[in-house]
Amino acid sequence: MSAAIRFSNLTLGYDRHPAVHHLDGDVETGALLAICGPNGAGKSTLLKGIVGALSPLSGTVSLPRVKTREIAYLPQAADIDKSFPINVFDVVAMGLWKRRGLFGGISSSDEDKIHRAIATVGLEGFERRAIATLSGGQLQRMLFARLLIQDAAIILLDEPFTAIDSKTTEDLLDLVARWRDEKRTVLAVLHDLDLVRQHFPQTLLLARETIARGRTEDVLTPENLLKARYMIEAFDRQAHTCARAA
């Protein structure tokens, strides 16, 4: 299997303080990888680094097979302006940007695709609803429909099921499974370890540095989880320049 994402000595952070420290390794094409770790472990930061929203303090992220802007990325709190007068159909249609750009018309086959995506996430009949009227779960379903339309080889999800009820989570997990079957690479930041054990074959346990990585049952052991928690508590305001920074 070839690598979809490659980290080499990657350090990401804010204000010189590393949030992800000296990360190495590949994410294989078609992997379904959960990223776990305590708050402040650098999980969201890692995703931001992959999509290029944050430039590395040192090291690199490389994408051997796709361009950065071909990644589909669902941030933790999408900074969507819910008061904007726009309906569900039009938001989902934004997923076509890569293929239609500034002027490209939306063909009737595109429209079918959008309708199907909306039906797939269980929002049939909501096409003309203003987004201001959606609930949290419905909004998340809509954003998943947009991910479907983006048709990307790499999909990054940042806490996609936080504050989402179990029925919606189940429906959306079905989509994630479908993406795996289609050999797409999916990385998801998750806190619900039971859910990870059930649905994600591979896990990266992060606490600024990699604690463990590999098959989920080998990674999510009590010892590793304890170690992850200790790592994070070691925050030093007077930290010196990192000796490993070349």
Next chain:
Amino acid sequence: MLHEALISPFVEFEFMRRALVGSIALALAGSPLGVFLILRRMSLTGDAMAHAILPGAAIGYLFAGLSLGPMTIGGLIAGLIVAVGSGVVARATILREDASLAAFYLISLALGVTVVSLRGSNIDLLHVLFGSVLALDDATLILLASIASVTLAGVALLYRPLVMETVDPGFLASVSRAGGPTQIIFLALVVLNLVGGFQALGTLLAVGIMMLPAASARLISQDITAMIAISAAQGMLAGYAGLIISFHASLPSGPLIILVAGLFYLLALVFGPAGGLMRRLKPRPHLEA
């Protein structure tokens, strides 16, 4: 009788016809910009930009007196400096865009008033601040028409990224680099329109014809295309009605155009079906599902 009151002023007087054409051009181009400014929560940006244009226009005026070319070019340059400058400051420093814009336009305004006072009497200053829609010559009309054409073409070109940048800037940034340029071109179009508007209505009122119809359209419709259409219609109607009233009542026409637009806004505030006061006070019965 009605014909005499409503139409004959335009048939009889060329300056009235010119004023009408000028206001229609301004209203058409200003409406989509105003609607987007409101949806982007930048309603006051137009106001700040209008003040920012003043020193450029004043410097043009200092060199060439009340003539179109130098004042337009000066205003354009000053407006773009402030727009781009505050954008750069917002990205490069800790200050947010609103704070840097406020700082830039205050400096700019003070500079402008100082420069105007270097030459000229108070009457000239009044012209700069309140314009003279009744004295539009050929060159100004052509300028207004060109600005309107460029603006409408520009908005059509930018429509998709502009909507995306407003609804979900994070998403646009993740799929495209269009966000930054879109923002800058949009602000440039706003400056262009304010420069055009201040020839006709003056710096203080140029913003009014852009923002008032847009704010009232927001209260009337939930649909962005409809909002732009309603806003344009109101702007043009306000131009016409303001001119007619000012003609019959011998009142200054620029402020009256804005007052009529303000009246439309107040009506929308009370009766607007998309969030006006009446909807609040007398809600319709709720549905079953």
